[in-house]
Amino acid sequence: MSDYKAPLENIRFLMNDVFNFEKHYGRFPSYQDASPDMVEAIISECARFCENELAPINHIGDKEGCTFNDGEVTTPIGFKDAYQKYIDAGWQGLSFSTEYGGQGLPQSLGLVKAEFMGTANWSFGMYPGLSLGAMNTILAHGSDEQKNTYLPKLTSAEWTGTMCLTEAQCGTDLGQIRTKAEPNQDGSYAISGSKIFISAGEHDMAENIIHIVLARLPNAPKGTRGISLFIVPKFNVDEQGNLLDRNTVNCGSIEDKMGIKASSTAVLNFDGANGYLIGPENKGLECMFTFMNTARIGTALQGVCAAEFAYQKSLYYAKDRLSMRSLTGSKFPDKIADPLIVHPDVRRMLLTQKAFVEGGRAMILYASKAADKFADADNEDIRQLADQKLGFLTPILKAFLTERGFDSANLGIQIYGGHGYIKEWGLEQNLRDARIATLYEGTTGIQALDLIGRKVMLDRGKQITAIVKEILGYCKDHSMISSNPQKNRMHKFVWPLSKAAANWQQYTFRLMLKAKSDRDVVGSASVDYLMYSGYILMAYMWAQMAQAANEKLTSGEGDKEFYKAKIRTAEFYFERIFPQAKVHASLMMKAPTTLMKLEAEAF
Structure with a gap:
């Protein structure tokens, strides 16, 4: 059985030969540290971390899943240790502002990191992945006090973040949300209601979880025009970021899911929990789009990850498994049969996987150049053009690549035949894990x-x-x-x-x-x-x-x-x-x- 190997040669080809990222980075004063040597060191070290720390616990995570006990969630064996190594290495702040402890490197490098993590262990990647959206939302719409309170610990990955949109009666149609926000005398709000399908909503890997929550103020307009956005921490914190008492937000249960079983998907109950308005009143959905666009590009990557995982496994098996002779005559006469890879239909499936994963990766990196411009260009006109281009590309990337990733995962099982249906090979887990990508984030x-x-x-x-x-x-x-x-x-x-x-x-x-x-x-x-x-x-x-x-x-x-x-x-x-x-x-x-x-x- 093959192990995951990060596709470094393909990444180098795209970054150096196709898209000329060295020249691209050279246009940004803030990216001067992103020299070719630095980029090579980062992607190589990230590859080692994902191959050695995350890939080995991928199957374990699927087999054990998360455990729920009286509001507390325990992640599978190895996840907490791996997450601490992730913190120690500083991976979370790779592409985030240096003002809050990040390294200030390009967004595009962060997407390369996310691909390696996602292919090695998508469930693990969900925990820090959701945090990035929370960080970007606070950075874009939070007050200086909110940024200083929450961003340093989120950037270090000591805290994680969530996105709390969905309720039992509404998913896509967020105009139906019922969670309420009542003003308190001290300027905070009491948040009450329930949210479902909250990825990384409760777990044991970080000391605090910062929930980004959609809720309604009293007398707010009906529909989506009456939704506001709030920061609701699991543990209350002071202005210096020190933990105080437990907030009244609790995990009621976690979902028993088809896939990504090591990712805790929680039902969260808010019972007058302390919350803090982020952005203008009744403009919560507009502010949340910062989070949603970040998440959708990250989800598009899952399509690439599923295809990469399936292709690596399929290629290994097609070269190793002996079955029948080539239609044009024996290719390996010294063996009892020829390997699967000599057969045209197996090649069709392998080439389809290869075309989708390498083409999909190129689409992500192509879009990532616009993401870099939107994040760090000095010229506002350039930033606006990049934002418009990224807005157009995002739904295509998210839907097209996740559907093609699922197709590739399915082809992997087909190449393995009956063995693909057996858990030990990892192909059926990949198919189950990939299915959600076509659903969440729209x-x-x-x-x-x-x-x-x-x-x-x-x-x-x-x-x-x-x-x-x-x-x-x-x-x-x-x-x-x-x-x-x-x-x-x-x-x-x-x-x-x-x-x-x-x-x-x-x-x-x-x-x-x-x-x-x-x-x-x-x-x-x-x-x-x-x-x-x-x-x-x-x-x-x-x-x-x-x-x-x-x-x-x-x-x-x-x-x-x-x-x-x-x-x-x-x-x-x-x-x-x-x-x-x-x-x-x-x-x-x-x-x-x-x-x-x-x-x-x-x-």
């Missing part, structure tokens, strides 16, 4: 509505126009010119990509026109539109990876077999996967008639 359908409804139609197509212009500009720069062999080699990638990008824009505006006369068009087209968008963006990534690999082969630098594999995988993506975009295009342009014609009573 289901695939919700992400699709966000993309087409808010990010495209309300924006009047400005961001889709900008992305298409970028892709078409890239295609023009790398189109076929007979005197340039490098561009000749790129023709098979840029020609279909340019046609798809142009169609993407045309289809988008046609859908916008259709929606004016029938609003159901938005809902009926949304998921297919998102998947169509995802396949095009991934094609853009694979074209750039093929270009970089071709340039390296031409120059004679590096590992030739590695670069050849990139080009072969790009060819596979464009020939065998990219055509699926046309099916989604056809479906999204259909009228919603057959969807809506059947009466509800007739189902």
Whole structure:
């Protein structure tokens, strides 16, 4: 059975050869410490931590799960020790402000760290992962006093954070929340109500948990316009961050889940708990979007992690397992049978996993450059453009990559056959763990509505126009010119990509026109539109990876077999996967008639 190995060579290829992160970091005065040597040291050390500390307890965590006893939650064997090592190494503050004890390094490096952690042990990564959203929310909307009180301990990972949105009667439709916030004489609020599905809501790894809670003030407007945001600590703290008495927030139970069993998913009961308003009154949902966007990009990574885990396991098994002979004749005549990897259908599944994980990782790092600009650019116009681009990309990344990650996990079981259905190999755990990623932080359908409804139609197509212009500009720069062999080699990638990008824009505006006369068009087209968008963006990534690999082969630098594999995988993506975009295009342009014609009573 294979062990997890961080994909360092692939990360280096993307950061150095495809996206030129050295030049990117050089544009930011605050990133001067992110030298190539520093970046290499960080990703190498993070790889060792994840391989040696987190991967070995992944299966243990799934087998044991978390234990609930009278409001207290105990994490599986090894988790608490690993978390202390995480604290000691300072990993939580890697990409956070130096003002509160962080290292001030780029957001993109934090996403590389998150991928390694997530593939090695997604359940473990949930604990510090949710904290990052809480930290970003307090940093963006908290008062100076709140920042000084909570951020140092959150940055060190001595405390963790949560996001408390969902209630029993509402998930997506947050306008229905009932949790109340009554003003106290000292300026604080008494928070009362129950929240469900709270990841890392209660556990034994940190001395305090800082809950970010949506609640309603008295006489607040109905619906989402009447929601405010509050900080509610598990233990009350003084202004210096010292722990005081236990707050009246308690864990009522934890969920018995399909997957990510070592991640505590809690029901939290707030009984007049001390809370502190963060941001303006009745603007809580707007402030919470800081947290939600952070979480959605992190969740998109789970798709990449699930695909990487499945691919590593599948590749090992396909090379090791002997079964039948190749259809074109024996490839290993000295063995009783040929290994699985000689068979075309097994190769189809392996190449699909490889295309999705490497293409998905490229999509994340591509978006991470916008995240860096939004976080640290000096120019406000650049920050706003980056925010708009990131807002457009986020629902695509979250939904498309988690769905493809689940597909890859499923293919892993198929490659193993019956052995994939057995727990000891880890494939069925990966599939169970991956399933939640398409649900939390907004289901695939919700992400699709966000993309087409808010990010495209309300924006009047400005961001889709900008992305298409970028892709078409890239295609023009790398189109076929007979005197340039490098561009000749790129023709098979840029020609279909340019046609798809142009169609993407045309289809988008046609859908916008259709929606004016029938609003159901938005809902009926949304998921297919998102998947169509995802396949095009991934094609853009694979074209750039093929270009970089071709340039390296031409120059004679590096590992030739590695670069050849990139080009072969790009060819596979464009020939065998990219055509699926046309099916989604056809479906999204259909009228919603057959969807809506059947009466509800007739189902």
